Amino acid sequence: MEMIKAKWVSIVALAAIFLVVILVPAAEAVTCSPMQLSPCASAITSSSQTSALCCAKLKEQKPCLCGYxxxxxxxxxxxxxxxxxxSNRCKLPIPRC
Known part of the structure; x- marks a missing residue:
């Protein structure tokens, strides 16, 4: 009886771990590199148009903005x-650091 109970606990523990791995998305690591924001350079320095690529890179680098x-x-x-x-054009609020 004790062996069946131990197997049951093991199965439940494995199922719980499996659910956590499946349901909790893995956080993607962002490489903080200001060079990734180069598509935004002309918009930042001369007030020119903001491209979709600039907005994508800005959103990608969001976790790095406080460091910058x-x-x-x-x-x-x-x-x-x-x-x-x-930042406003890209609908990305400036973080409070």
Missing amino acids: MRNRSLRRFVSSPNARKV
């Missing part, structure tokens, strides 16, 4: 008025 804002070399680009306009 803390970087003295990048802060002036990431938090400039034009960068805010690009």
Whole structure:
């Protein structure tokens, strides 16, 4: 009887682990690289059109934006008025860091 109970517990534990693996999506790792935002460079520096590629890259790099804002070399680009306009056009709120 004890052996059947142990097998049952093992099966339930495996089923729970399987459900967690299936139902919880894996977080994709983002490589923080300001160069990934190069499609946005002209929109940020000269107020030109914002491309779909720029918006896609900006959304992809969203987890990195606070790090860029803390970087003295990048802060002036990431938090400039034009960068805010690009962010608004891409419907991506600027994070509070």
